[in-house]
């Protein structure tokens with residue numbers, strides 16, 4: 658019994674450390690963070706392409722941290738504003754992209770290009 662009562666609090670603590678990290682980050686993505694004052698500002702990111710959906714103009718990226726947005730690196734999907742920029746990229750490519758926050762709070766890629 659002694660052993661259990663010592664281990665459980667440690668497990669609970671570990672859970673608290675690991676679970677909220679990504680949840681907090683996704684809150685920022687949903688537009689609940691602080692950059693309301695600069696809604697159309699552009700942020701530069703870099704990542705690799707996991708999938709491209711030309712029917713919905715959506716691209717799934719694993720991107721690195723974007724400091725100007727307070728984002729950690731993660732895998733997520735973005736709408737791409739300029740259809741034709743999807744013609745230049747392929748699954749597996751490393752890409753540079755610009756992302757802006759729309760008035761409705763969603764994040765949209767304006768330009769996406771292969772890393773030179």
Ligand SMILES: [Cu+2]
Pocket residue numbers: 686720728730731732733
């Ligand atoms: Cu993200």
